[in-house]
């Protein structure tokens with residue numbers, strides 16, 4: 001059997017599959033399907049300094065091969081996470097990643113400070129949420145913004161720091177470099193692509209927030225392209241996500257340059273998606289006599305045009 005272990009930013013993962021933030025809650029709902037130790041890690045729902053109710057409904061819409069969401073970071077706040085969710089999560093035998101979002105740089109720094117004193121394994125900086133009025137993506141769409149917020153949080157964050165990038169940018173390679181320059185130990189991408197649907201009878205947008213984030217298989221080729229471009233520009237590990245729903249997608253994303261993967265929207269249509277992906281990946285490695293999953297990372301042979 002091939003070696004599925006990966007190391008991201010100094011943290012050991014039993015396998016490269018991580019549940020993506022916002023699609024797995026804080027894990028409790030999924031424990032009835034399989035032990036959470038089946039997964040390499042869990043990126044928890046994005047947390048903020050204070051509790052947030054999120055956006056008013058409707059905040060989910062189906063799209064061809066995907067979905068639009070504008071949940072707007074509904075969460076119980078960082079203190080609740082540390083006191084109530086983290087102790088339970090740490091008993092599940094998987095890597096626990098805290099995904100954080102803020103309205104201001106100070107918010108991010110205060111959360112990083114609090115989490116540094118906790119048992120969380122890794123912090124994922126969400127500077128790419130398109131569904132809140134203030135914060136999130138405002139920090140993530142310019143190189144200067146990305147480098148500034150990363151280096152500010154870096155000073156407070158004693159945990160390995162992964163910066164989650166927005167795809168709603170012109171040059172993802174430059175953005176990735178800015179995160180690395182700011183002190184990121186790893187980067188993850190992509191968050192959702194901003195989209196919109198309109199009800200033709202009412203002439204109202206389908207989402208109350210008017211716009212939302214597109215995810216699912218529809219975004220997969222965009223994610224592969226961006227992971228490929230980002231991975232060529234940075235030395236830190238790249239965690240690839242966006243539309244992965246089969247083991248073939250997982251192999252593709254690794255070949256593009258990902259060292260680990262996150263599975264998001266696929267969990268909504270099939271909670272067992274990560275288990276099936278892991279099985280298929282394992283078989284693929286064995287059939288191709290590949291000793292370690294790490295050998296796939298960046299192994300694409302691009303045309304030299």
Ligand SMILES: Cc1cc2nc3c(=O)[nH]c(=O)nc-3n(C[C@H](O)[C@H](O)[C@H](O)COP(=O)(O)O)c2cc1C
Nearest residue numbers: 020021022046069126190191215216242243264265
């Ligand atoms: C309902 C929903 C909620 C999400 N919430 C968060 C969040 O809180 N923080 C975050 O960084 N990303 C969030 N995301 C983005 C996902 O983690 C992921 O980056 C994106 O959906 C692309 O991957 P996928 O196509 O596999 O879902 C959310 C996505 C969905 C669909």
